[in-house]
Amino acid sequence: MMDSRQRGTALLVAGCFFMEMLDGTIVSTAAPQIAADLHTTPASVGLIITAYLVTLAVLIPLSGWLTARFGPRRVFLAAITVFTVASLACALAPDLPTLVGMRVLQGVGGAMMVPVGRLVVLARTAKPDLPRAVACIVWPGLAAPVAAPLLGGLITTYASWHWIFLLNVPLGALALLVARRLIEPGVQSAPPPLDTTGVLLTCTGLAALTWTAHLVSETHSSLAGTALPAAIAAVALAAAGRHLLRTPHPLINLRTLDVQSFRAAALDGSLYMAVVGAVPFLLPLLFQEVFGWGAVKSGAVVLFVFVGNIGIKPATTYLINRFGFRPLLIVSTLGLAATTAACALFTAATPVAVIAVVAALGGVARSAGLTGYSTIAFSELRPDRLRDANALFATGQQLAAGLGVAIAAAALRGGAALTDAPRSAYAVAFVVLGALCLVPTVGALRLRPGAGDAVRRVVAGQRGVTQAIVSDSRKSE
Template sequence: MMDSRQRGTALLVAGCFFMEMLDGTIVSTAVPRIARDLHTGPASVGLVVTAYLVTLAVLIPLSGWLTARFGPRRVFLAAITVFTVASLACAFAPNLGVLVGTRVLQGAGGAMMVPVGRLVVLAGTARRDLTRAVAYIVWPGLVAPVLAPLLGGLIATYASWHWIFLLNVPLGVVAFLVARRLIEAGPHGTPPPLDVPGIVFVCSGLAALTWAAHLVSGAGSDPVAVVVTALAATAALAAGGRHLLRTSHPLINLRTLDVPSFRASALDGSLCMAVVSALPFLLPLLFQEVFGWSAVKSGAVVLFVFAGNIGIKPATTYLINRFGFRPLLIVATLGLAVTTAACALFTATTPVVVIAVVTALGGVARSVGLSGYATIAFSETAPERLRDANALFATSHQLAAGLGVAVASIALRGGAALTDAPRSAYAVAFVVLGALCLLPTLGALRLHPAAGDAARSVGAGQTRVTRSAVSDSRKSE
């Protein structure tokens, strides 16, 4: 069982994860108010969201090397400090340029904060306790995007948008003080040389990919700029992949993907994360733009996703131990696909209770699915490869979370091109996202039945059998 220090550390990281994810989505609700106060257009304020997400995705790969060089305690405390100070600077930004710059700084802090914190938790947790530890960390990341529309709507309606950033200051101070007591110095020393070519290829490729998705999702984008940016991203990432597989000390160790359970989490889990992050973006837009609901009402209804998350959370560990990862991931991803596609049937006359039930069931599916992926990711990863696996996992899932909103916007624009009815455009977007979530279902079907059993609480005899089966499955693949 986890001791009180381990639980406290896991909850601390969970709180930091909540702040990071909340700041990635809450600003969207206040875009009109921010644009008006800064004397610019709403489209330009979109840079405030994009700059934060791009910085997160680009700088996460550096977290592993920095942890090895300076130790987890120093990096974690510095990350909290940067995030908190940047939040304060965002609140007092006098113009759009300064706001975008401070959001980049805020993203830099977030990029180091959560991956390093998660690494501290994983390194100090026995495999049999992984499911419980990951559950502590994951649920705030699921809750934050759901709370964001309501919280953002309340702040934008009844207060100033500056409070969106000011709320992080007391939370950051508390997190810093708690971290000083809980996080130990840990090992650090002289890591391998920093992979500078890897930084150039990976960071520029991820930035270009995120920017290309932003351009495609925006109205009136220049097709030439989109194509050029997309080609640049493809070329950089292709060259980066080739380099990472050949160099002896890569920035991101792609060889960690040779473990089937980790590969499923990094790839299929990222697709699932993209769908999960897209829904809290699309649903409030449907409710406000098509149904004519207020920001507060639409945010309140989206909270039923949160109800599903919390309702199933106490049972997640039991379900994993009872049924195993493969059956649970199949059911969770299929459930998320069905409930997402079902949103296409919503109309202005659909009873609110029906919408609430569908969104709550979607919350159950997303909670079980992402908890399963986050746990199985490290269940069979060797301790000496944990830092590399953590960096790749964090990068892939953060990139998916950022691109999920862009994918939803692209699907919405595609639906608008096919039909003149606004509701039909949203229906197309929901169906596309539901179909996308079937890909992780296919991936879960290909998992070995014993995958991840090292992290389950099973009997001694069963543990020996399942671990042997996993070993045999690795050899066969």
């Protein structure tokens, strides 16, 4: 069983995950107020969102090497400090260029907080306790994009946009104090030389891909303007993949994908995460632009997704132990596909209670599925491969969170091109996202029945007797 230090560390990382994800989404709600206060346009304010997401995408791959070079405790504490100080600087920014610069600095801290914190949890948690630890880490990150519309609406309605960033200051200070007590100094190793070619190719490709996603999500971007960064991303990432597979000490070790359970989590889990991130983006737009709801009512209804997340959380570890990862992921991916497609049926006349139930069921699928993917990812890896796998997994998840909005925006544009009715355009987008979620279902069906059993405590029979499965994870390598 997890001791108090392990539980505290998992909850600490969960809090950091919540801050990081919230800051990636909540700012969009305050864009009009920020634009008016800083004497610029709401479209220009989009830069503060993109600058943050690009910085995360570029620097997360470096988390593994920095952890090996300086030790997890030092990097984690520095990341929380940078994130907190940058949040205060964002609140005090007098103009847009300063705010964008401080958002980049905030992204520097955010890029290190969660990957390094999760690595600390993974390295110090016994495999049978991994589902419970990962469940603690995952759900706050799920809650952040869902809570952002309501929280942002309340802040901008009853306070000012500065409080979006000021809220991080006491939270970050508390996290720093707790981290100093909980995170013990690790053994500092001598890492191989930094893969500078991998850094240049990978970071260029990820930055270009994230910028492309931003342009796709913007309503006024041109095809020519989007094609150039998309081409740069494709060329750079293709070259990066070729380099990373050939160099002896790559920045991101793609060879960890030879483990089937990790490969499923890194690839299918990232696509699943993209759909998860797209739904909280589309629903408030549907409610406000088509149904005519206010920001607070819209955010309150979307919050039922969070109700589903919380409702299923105590049962996710039991479900993994009782049924295994393969059935859980099959049901979760199908559930998210069904509830996402069901949103296409919403109209202004649909009872709010019905919308709330569908949103809550979608939240159940989100929580169970992402907990499953985040746990099975590290279930069959040797300890010496955790750092490499964690960096790759974190990079995929961060990209997916950003790409989800771009996929939703592209689907919405496609729907608008097919029909003149705004509600029908949203219906097309939700159906496309639901169909996209079936791809991870196919991946889950291809998992072997015993995948991830190394971290399960199987519930035997009707009497609820439990026993730990003893498995040599090296057999899966």
